[in-house]
Amino acid sequence: MEARTLKDALFWAFATSTVGFALMVAFHQSLVHSALGLMGTLLSVGCLYGLLDADFVAVTQVVVYVGGVVILFLFGVFLTKRIEDVTVTNRSVNWYVAVPVGLVLLAVILYALLSSPIPAAEVAAAGPTTAAIGEALLGRFLLPFEVISVVLLAVLLGALLLARREVKPEERG
Amino acid sequence: MNDLLLCAPILVAAGTGILVMALDLLSGRDDPRKGFLGVVTAAGLAIAAVLAVTLWPGAPAFEMSFLKGVLIVDGFVAFFSALVLATGAAAALLAVDHLPEQGIEPGAFQTLLAFSATGALAFVAAADLVTMFLGLEVMSLAVYALAASKRSSGFATEAGLKYFVLGGLASAFLLFGVAFLYGATGSLDLAGIAAGLAGGASSAGADRVLPQVALVLLLVAMGFKVAAVPFHFWTPDVYEGAPTPVTAYMAGAVKAAGFAVLSRLILTVYQAPSWGGLPLSPADALLGLAVLTMVVGNVLGVVQDDVKRILAYSSIAHAGYLLLGVWATDPATRALNDGVPFYLLAYVAATVGAFGVVSLLGARGEEDMRLPRLAGLSKRHPVLAAVLLVCVLSLAGIPPFGGFMGKFNLFKAVLAADPASNVTWVVVAVLNSLVALYYYLRILLYAYFREPEVVSGDDVAAAGHAPAIRSAPAWAAIGVAALASLYLGILPGRMMAASGSAASAAVVRPDLSAALAAPAALAPGKSSPAPAPASPTVSRRAAVRDAGRDAARDATRNDRDAARNDRDAAHSRSAAPGTRPPRPPRPSRFAAPPAGGGSGR
Numbered sequence: 001m002e003a004r005t006l007k008d009a010l011f012w013a014f015a016t017s018t019v020g021f022a023l024m025v026a027f028h029q030s031l032v033h034s035a036l037g038l039m040g041t042l043l044s045v046g047c048l049y050g051l052l053d054a055d056f057v058a059v060t061q062v063v064v065y066v067g068g069v070v071i072l073f074l075f076g077v078f079l080t081k082r083i084e085d086v087t088v089t090n091r092s093v094n095w096y097v098a099v100p101v102g103l104v105l106l107a108v109i110l111y112a113l114l115s116s117p118i119p120a121a122e123v124a125a126a127g128p129t130t131a132a133i134g135e136a137l138l139g140r141f142l143l144p145f146e147v148i149s150v151v152l153l154a155v156l157l158g159a160l161l162l163a164r165r166e167v168k169p170e171e172r173g
Numbered sequence: 174m175n176d177l178l179l180c181a182p183i184l185v186a187a188g189t190g191i192l193v194m195a196l197d198l199l200s201g202r203d204d205p206r207k208g209f210l211g212v213v214t215a216a217g218l219a220i221a222a223v224l225a226v227t228l229w230p231g232a233p234a235f236e237m238s239f240l241k242g243v244l245i246v247d248g249f250v251a252f253f254s255a256l257v258l259a260t261g262a263a264a265a266l267l268a269v270d271h272l273p274e275q276g277i278e279p280g281a282f283q284t285l286l287a288f289s290a291t292g293a294l295a296f297v298a299a300a301d302l303v304t305m306f307l308g309l310e311v312m313s314l315a316v317y318a319l320a321a322s323k324r325s326s327g328f329a330t331e332a333g334l335k336y337f338v339l340g341g342l343a344s345a346f347l348l349f350g351v352a353f354l355y356g357a358t359g360s361l362d363l364a365g366i367a368a369g370l371a372g373g374a375s376s377a378g379a380d381r382v383l384p385q386v387a388l389v390l391l392l393v394a395m396g397f398k399v400a401a402v403p404f405h406f407w408t409p410d411v412y413e414g415a416p417t418p419v420t421a422y423m424a425g426a427v428k429a430a431g432f433a434v435l436s437r438l439i440l441t442v443y444q445a446p447s448w449g450g451l452p453l454s455p456a457d458a459l460l461g462l463a464v465l466t467m468v469v470g471n472v473l474g475v476v477q478d479d480v481k482r483i484l485a486y487s488s489i490a491h492a493g494y495l496l497l498g499v500w501a502t503d504p505a506t507r508a509l510n511d512g513v514p515f516y517l518l519a520y521v522a523a524t525v526g527a528f529g530v531v532s533l534l535g536a537r538g539e540e541d542m543r544l545p546r547l548a549g550l551s552k553r554h555p556v557l558a559a560v561l562l563v564c565v566l567s568l569a570g571i572p573p574f575g576g577f578m579g580k581f582n583l584f585k586a587v588l589a590a591d592p593a594s595n596v597t598w599v600v601v602a603v604l605n606s607l608v609a610l611y612y613y614l615r616i617l618l619y620a621y622f623r624e625p626e627v628v629s630g631d632d633v634a635a636a637g638h639a640p641a642i643r644s645a646p647a648w649a650a651i652g653v654a655a656l657a658s659l660y661l662g663i664l665p666g667r668m669m670a671a672s673g674s675a676a677s678a679a680v681v682r683p684d685l686s687a688a689l690a691a692p693a694a695l696a697p698g699k700s701s702p703a704p705a706p707a708s709p710t711v712s713r714r715a716a717v718r719d720a721g722r723d724a725a726r727d728a729t730r731n732d733r734d735a736a737r738n739d740r741d742a743a744h745s746r747s748a749a750p751g752t753r754p755p756r757p758p759r760p761s762r763f764a765a766p767p768a769g770g771g772s773g774r
Contacts, residue, residue, distance in 0.1 A: 112353065112386035143180065143243050144304045147295050150187055151311050154288040157194070158318025161281040162333075 010051055018044035031077050039070040056130045176240045182225040182254060183294045186261075189217025190287030197280025207279045211269035212646060214283040215262035218290055222258035225251050225294075230674070242362050245300040245681060252514050252675035253297045253433035256521055260425035261290035263525050263650040267532045268418040270644030275416055277322045285322075286422065289315035293430040300681075301362035302351045305434060309347065309398075312430065313340050316423060320415035332414025339407045343397035350390035354442070357383040363441045364681045370442065384443075388455055391438060392462065398431035399492045402466040409477075412485035417532030420481065424488045424528060425521040432492075432517055436499045436509050441681045459500040464601060467493030471608040480531055480542040483612050484524065487568055490609055491520050494583060494602055501587040501595055509679035510590065512583035515672035519567065519575035519661045526564035526654030530557050533647055544615065548623040558620050560655045567658040569613035570606050575661025580606065582669065 021044060024037030046061035137145045177184075193210050200207060229251035265286055272279045292311025299305035317340060321333020355361055358369025370384055396404040412420045443455040470493055474486030498513040534550075534557070535542045551558040567574035584599050661668055 108386060108389075109349075112382045113356075116357065116381075116383040140241075140243065141303075143183075143240060143295070144307050146187075147292070147304070147307045147311060150190075150288055150291055151307065151314065153190075154285060154292075154311055154315045154318075157281050157285055157288070158314060161278060161285065161318050161322055162324065164278075 007051065011048070014044050014047045014051065018048065032074070035070060035073045035077060038073065039066055042066050042070065053129075055128060056133050179228060179240060179244070179246055181228060182221040182258070183291060183298075185221040185224060186218060186258065186287060186291040186294055189214055189221070190284045190291065192217065193287060194280065194284045197284070208269045208273075208646070210279050210283045211265045211272075214265035214287050215646070215650075217287065218258045218262040218265065221290075221294075222255040222262070225254040225258065229254070242300055243304055244298045245363075246298060247678040248671075249433070249437070249509075249514075249675045249678040250298045252671060253429055253517075254294050256429045256518060257293045257297065257426040258290055260422060260429065260521055260525055261286055261293075263529070263654065264418045264422035264426070266646040266650040267421060267529050268416070269646040270642055271416065271418055271532050271647070274642060275323050276325055277416060282319065282322055285315040285319050289313075289319070289422070290426065293426055297430050297433045299434075300364070302354065302366075303361055305438075306344070306347060306351065309434075310344065312427065313344070313398075316419065316427060319419045319422070320411060322419070323416050326414070328414035329416065330414075332411040335407050336411045336415075339397060343394045343404070346390045346397075347394035350387045350394060353383050353387035353390065357387065363437070367441050367681065388439075388443060388458065392458055395431055395435040395438070396462060399428050399435060399495075400489050401462045401492050401496060402469045402489065403462075405466070405470070405489050408489055409482045409485040412488070413479060413481045417481070417528055417535060420485075421525045421528035421532065424484070425525045428488065428492065429517050429521055432495055432499070432513070436513065436679055437681065439499065440502065440507065440509055440679060456500060459496055460598070463493050463496035463500055464598065465493070466490070466496055467602060467605045471605045474609065474612045477612065478543050480544060480547065480616060481528075481535075483544075483616060484527055484531070487609065487612070488524060490605065491524075491568070493605070494580065495520075497587060497598060497602055498583045501590040501598075507680060509676040510583070510586045511673040511676035512579070512586040513672075514675045515661075515665070515669055516579035516583045518668060518672065519579035519658065522654050522657040522661065523564045523567035523574070523576055526560055526651050526658060527568065529647060529651035529654060530561045530564070533557060533642055533644065533651070544619045545623070545625075547616065547619040548625040550620040557651075560651050561620055562617060563655040563658050564651075565613050565616050567662065569610050573659070573662050575658045575665070578662050578665040578669075582665075 018041055021037045021040030025034045025041060028034050028037060042061060042065040046058050046066065049058035049061055193214050196213060197207070197210060200210075229246040230248040265283055268279070268282060268286070271277075272282055289312050292308045292313075292315065294308070296305055296308030296312055299308055317333055317337040320336050321330050323329035351361070354366050358366045360366050360369050393404060395401075397407075400408040412424065415423065439455055439459065467490055470486050470488075470490030474483055474490060477483045477486060495513060495516060498510045498516060501510050502508065531542055534546070550561070563574060567576035570576045570580040584602060587595050587599055587602075
C-alpha cells in the first residue's frame, strides 16, 4: 500500500510537470524558453515511462529527445542570426471558435475516459524490456520497423527538397 | 520465403524510390531534364502494381509467418494497392516534363513520390493500427513535401504548410482514436479489436463510450484524408497550390487509400451486432458526413472560377457519394457495398486524366488555371480537349463513360441494401449529380465553345493562351486515363467482378482473430497455437505443398528461437508470454513442425 501511494504521488507530480511545461511551450513568448519548456515536457514524459517500468522507452526518450532533439533545437535558435529580434507574435486568430471547440473536445475525452472501465492488462513482472523490444522489432514488427526507416528517409529528402539552396542556372557554369 | 514474396510489392515500391535516388546522384547535376527518372519511377510502381494484383488476391492460401498480424493481404488490398500504384505511376509520368518547367528538382520529387506510394501500400494493407499509422505517416509526410516542392511559388508553400499542419492534426486525432480503441479492447490489430468490441457490447452500456469516442476521432482523421466535408477546408487551397501532378496524386491515390482504410476500419471494427445502443451509431455518423460532403462540395463547386478548384470541389463531392456507398452496407452480410471499389476506380481514372490535362496546360510559368485560359482549347489542342471531355464527362457521370457505370452501380447497391429507407438518400445523391453537371459542363463550355478573348495590353497572354507543353510520358498517362474511363463505361464487366470480390474481402471477420490476433493482452488464451485462415481447404492444400520447403526454414528458425530462449532464461526474465503486445508469439513458433528441428543442428 505504501508503494502504491508513493507511485501515485510520483505520477501526479510528473503528470503535472508535463502539462505545465507543455503550457510553457505553447504560451511563452521567447523561443528559448519554449525550447526549454519542451525539454521539461519530454523529460517529464520520460519519467512517466520510467514509472510504468518501460525502461527502454524512458532511456530512449531522454537520450534521443532531451539529449538530442532539444539540444539541436537550442543550437538552431542560438545560431540563427537575430532570431531574438523577431517578435514572435503567436497571434490568436479565431480563438473564440477554437477555445470552445477545444473545451468541448476535452470534456468529451475526459467523460469517455472517466466513465468507461478500462480493462487492466495483466501486469508482467518488472524487468528489463530491451531484449524483448529488440526481438519484437526484428520479429513480428519487422515490416513496420522497416517502414520507419522509409519515414526517416522520406523526411530527410523532403527537408532537402524544401530547404536546399536553389541552384540558379547562371551559378552553375 | 512466403513472407518476402508477399512483401514484394511494398519492397519493389520502396526499392524504386531508392533506385531513383541513386540514379539521380549518378546522373549528375548538369543533366538539365532528367526526365528518365520519372519514367523509372513509373515503371517501378507499375511493376509493384502488377505484383500486387498477381500475388495478393490468392494470399490467404499462403501461410505467413512473421507478417501475420501485421499485414492483411487479400483481394481488397490488392485492388486498392494497384489503384494507388497506378496513380503514383501516372503522377510520375505527368511530372516528367512538368517539373523542369516549374523549376522543381526531379530526383527528390520522384523519390518522394515512390516513398509515398510505399507508405500508401503499408497503410492499405496494415492489419494493425500501428502499421496503419506508420503507413499513413510515410504517405502523408512525402506528400507534404511534394505539395510545397515548387519553392518559387507562395501558393505552393502555403499549400504545403496548410496540408502539413492540418494533416498533423488529423494524425493526432487518429492516434487518439487508436489509443482509445486500445484502451477499450487491449488489442491493436483490427480483428482483435473487432472481437474485443463484440464481446464488450453485451455487457454494461458504459463500456461503449470509449469506442464511441474512438469512432468519432477516427472518422475525423479519415475525414481529413479523404476530404469529407466538415474537414475539407484545406482541399481547394492545397489542390490549387500544389504542383498539378501532386494534385492528381492527392486526389487519386491518397483518397483511394483513405477510403480503403476508412471502409476496412469502420466495417471491421464497428460491426458488433448489438451496436445500435450507441448514442451516435457509426452508420449515422457516416450518413451525416456523406450528405454534408455531397451537398457542400457540389454547391461550392458551382461558384468556382479556377479549373483546379473546380476539380478540387468535385473530388470533395465524389467523396460524399463514396461515403454514402460505405454507409450503405447490406444489414445481412455487413460487407462493403460492392459498388464502392469500382466507383473509386472510375473516379480516379477520370480525375487523374483531368488533372493531367491541367498539368500539361498550366506547366509554363505560374499555374493560373482560371476558366478563360481554357478558351479555344478544342482548336489549339483537339486531342487534349478530347481527353478533357472524356474525363470531365466521366466525372459528371454521363453514360458512355466509367463514371456513369460507377454511379449507377453505387446507387443501385445503396438501394439494394435497404430499398425502403435508402431511396431518400439516393435521390439526394442524384440531385447532387445534377448540380455538379453545371460546373463540369462549364469547363467543357470554355474548352469547346469559347474563343479566347483578345484583351489589350498585358492581359493578352493571360487571357488567350494556356500553352500546352509537349511531353510524351504525360500524354501516355492521360491517354491511358481517358481510355480507362471509356473502357470502364463500355465494358465494365471485368472490373465490376474485381470490385465485387474486393468488396467481399473488405471486412476482416472477428472469427479470423485466432489467425490474426497478436498475443492479445486481454485474452491470453487467444494467442492461438495454429493459424486458422479464411479458407481452410485451400490453405491446407497449400500447407501440404509447402511443407517440405517450410521444414528446412523452420528448422533454422527453431534453432534460433531455442538459442534465444536459452539466453532469456539465463537472464531469468519471467514475463509470461502473451501479456505484452510487442512480444513475439514465441510459443506458436515452437508449434512448427518438429521434424526438421533435429536435422538443422
